[in-house]
Amino acid sequence: MESPLEQFKIKALIPLHAGGLDLSFTNSAAFMVLAIAVVTLFMTLSVRSRELVPGRVQSVAELAYEFVAGMIKDNVGQAGRPYFPFIFTLFMFILGANLLGMVPYTFTVTSHIIVTFSMALFVFLGVTLIALIKHGTHFFGFFVPKGVPKALIPLVMVIEVISYLARPVSLALRLFANMTAGHTMMKVFGSFVVMMGLAGVLPFAVLIALTGLEIVIAFLQAYVFTVLTCLYLNDALHLHH
């Protein structure tokens, strides 16, 4: 029988090697393309008619736009406006990949730690760079919270730096772990359904419930990743602690 982890396997569809580096176009890349294509088509075709009173599809596209815009406004404020396209892209990419992964026999791009970690690291480095450019050396004051007794400052600073450096790790792990665990569990229950014959209706019921839960998690994790990005961006722009 197939391992429940089989679904996470990376397969090179078009092997590509440049200068000794493996840049093969894999099933992961193919599903990235698919997710991006679906989201892009949805976001552009839905507003093609530019209805004043939106139809259902256009409403959803507008909802996504206003949802992310509202998230930035609430968590970052006016200063976050220039980062709207990036945050929106991030949200739609994760959401698209998560939801596409819910379709049977597809590959879930966000179930790979290297993908989530690359995005988390990009966000982390970007946010740190923004903070450094905007605040210069004042940025390091971020690691010294106000009102801490002098004697405790070194200890607190170490803790603060570690917690700051842990941000990309927790950001990446959360999404990766949720996706991997969810899909593994669904695979396991799916194989129970096949194995148990008639009694398989029980795991089948669980599988249906799990599918609903996983769809919620697909939205939730995309939201969590994006909202944390917003919070980190807010820290970088305003240096609040």
Place this chain on the structure above:
Amino acid sequence: MPQLDPSTFLPQIFWLAVLFGAFFLLMKNVALPRIGEVLQARALRLNEDLDTAQRLRVEAERSIAEYQAALDKAKTEAMAMVQKARDEAARESARRIAEVEAKLAAQSKAAEARIAEAKAGALGHVRGAAADLAGSLVEKLVGQAPSTAELQAAVGRAMDRRQ
């Protein structure tokens, strides 16, 4: 666990960077401006409609005020006209009453004059008749008729005494 196979890292990072970058450009330059445009157009349209509604309301209020003013003016004018008509009617009726009174006074005066004339006439006749009667009575009693002048004087004295 296939996720922990380092040989798969590089192709994934590479294609993630390429495709995410492309996706970012697509969103930033194509999708988001379109949706933003639609939302902005709607906000603009809503504001316009609200402005129009506000303008129409002000216009309606002004119309009501104008109407009220016109109504008030018409009321005042009508009241003035009614007052004028009433005054005129009062004057006219007073004039008529005076006219009729004058006419009646003249008529009653003329009637009085006629009555006085008739009375005088009647008295004259009575005097003549009384004189004739007295003349014939005297003639029958005495056998001689007194002169007319004496008779008339005597009748006149008698009648004056009675009156």
